Amino acid sequence: MKWNEPINQFSPRLKSRRLFPSLSPENNTAVCNTFVTQALSVLIGGLILDGGQFAKILCFASLVWWPVFLRILITRPRTEERWDRIFLKAGFPILIAVAFASSPVWGWLRSLLHQ
DSSP states (O other): OOTTSOHHHHOHHHHHOOSSTTSOHHHHHHHHHHHHHHHHHHHHHHHSTTTTHHHHHHHHHHHHHHHHHHHHHHHOTTOOOHHHHHHHHHHHHHHHHHHHHHHHHHHHHHHHHTO
16 A cells, blocks of 8 residues: 555445445535544634633534534435535534624623623
8 A cells, every 4th residue: 555545445445434324425425524623623622722712612513513414314314405515514614603703692692691
């Protein structure tokens, strides 16, 4: 095996193993990439010294992404719809942006509660 060959050419069994076998191969790859991105970003976000604010944003985005993914997994696992694939690939970064943009609203609502 050379250093620049894909790993699935080295071992064909690795290509056949998928985390979610009921999904189409493209959607399975998108989910696996998003799962790795979520895990790394939550771990690294927890290391930022901001009192856990960024980690809360990342955890909230992750917690919103998983129920929508589970709905796609249960109701239409072999989907080829464009919006499902967009959500599986780019949904987590979009949810991070939405959670970050809505954090002032949550702070304002918390201040109303404590008055």
